[in-house]
Amino acid sequence: MSLLVPFDGSELATQALERASTFGDLLDEEVVVATVVPDDAGYARDRGWITEGEPFDPEAIAEGMQRRASEVAPAATVRVERVSSEEPTATSTTNVVREIRRIAGEIDASVVFIGSENAGSVIAPQSSVGSPVANDQRYDVYVVREPDDDVDPAELTDIDSTQNEL
Secondary structure (H helix, E strand, C coil), rough: CEEECCCCCCHHHHHHHHHHHHHHHHCCEEEEEEEECCCCCCHHHHHHHHHHCCCCCCCHHHHHHHHHHHHHHHEEEEEEEEEEECCCCCCCCHHHHHHHHHHHHHHCCCEEEECCCCCCCCCCCCCHHHHHHHCCCCCEEECCCCCCCCCCCHHCCCCCCCCCCC
């Protein structure tokens, strides 16, 4: 069994990879990082892989994602998969989701660590892979919803506390 982290280089995906790496060390499980690069310059631009006017170079994107993931989790296995957008009814996001699910099944993932602001939400944007990947019942899902910022203890409430305020 393995821990799978879909990785697009975003802050939340990076946090998910850091947490998966910690879990992998504690549980002695392999961490597999999956970056899926569709042949779609717009998708790459939307994720900040390339800037407006920069040429779409899938190989350069793959190398950059591999390097970034290895910097965060040196012991992880990094896979960069390319998918085609030849199917007329599928979006690039749909193709990415299918590939992540395929990889999860192939490696027999026990947990998928997703960095997503909306995974599991009732309403999710069409461009997010979080919710569709989280809906697969073959594995558990660990969702990182917010970047790892310092939390002010005064902002936390213990909703099941039995102590009354004095």
